[in-house]
Amino acid sequence: MLGFKDFNCARVILSGIELMRMIKKGQLQCSGNCPLSAAQQFYSIVS
Numbered sequence: 001m002l003g004f005k006d007f008n009c010a011r012v013i014l015s016g017i018e019l020m021r022m023i024k025k026g027q028l029q030c031s032g033n034c035p036l037s038a039a040q041q042f043y044s045i046v047s
Contacts, residue, residue: 019042019045023038023041023042028041
């Protein structure tokens with residue numbers, strides 16, 4: 001069975017999954033005036 005190799009890897013992957021769920025549910029606060037798409041929200045956080 002494949003799994004996470006270490007705790008740090010698991011933490012990073014699960015954080016990303018939770019971030020995507022928050023974006024999908026619309027729970028992220030937008031700092032700009034116009035609403036952003038899910039992809040734009042994700043890339044604004046990553047960069």
